[in-house]
Amino acid sequence: MNRGWTDIESMLTRFPATFEVLDNQLFPMVAAPPCGALTLSRGGLLAGSAVAALAAVAVVLGILLFGARGEPARERADAADRNRAEQIARDYSVGAATVDFQNLDAWLGKLKTGTVPDLSAKFDST
Numbered sequence: 001m002n003r004g005w006t007d008i009e010s011m012l013t014r015f016p017a018t019f020e021v022l023d024n025q026l027f028p029m030v031a032a033p034p035c036g037a038l039t040l041s042r043g044g045l046l047a048g049s050a051v052a053a054l055a056a057v058a059v060v061l062g063i064l065l066f067g068a069r070g071e072p073a074r075e076r077a078d079a080a081d082r083n084r085a086e087q088i089a090r091d092y093s094v095g096a097a098t099v100d101f102q103n104l105d106a107w108l109g110k111l112k113t114g115t116v117p118d119l120s121a122k123f124d125s126t
Contacts, residue, residue, distance in 0.1 A: 088114065 092111075100107045112120045
């Protein structure tokens, strides 16, 4: 027959000396950390978090700085490529505009110079 709480209560009252000994031995071990245990205070935890956040910011800034170091060189190369393309377009347009009607073959040869094979083939087919 199950008596519930009264059964537990009778067990606790039968062994008071045993529980007192257990309390005296176990409570200090649970309440105080063992020797050499790591304990963190609130200030230490906040300081550690601040150091970790600063380290993360330093890493991100380092990555951004390293990526930006190559930027001016790329911009200079792009500008040089643009200038070269503009010069080629200028030379081609001036050559196309100065038609020599007495010597069309020489004019057409100059016009084809430096063009891609597909464009040269179009000149030949016309």
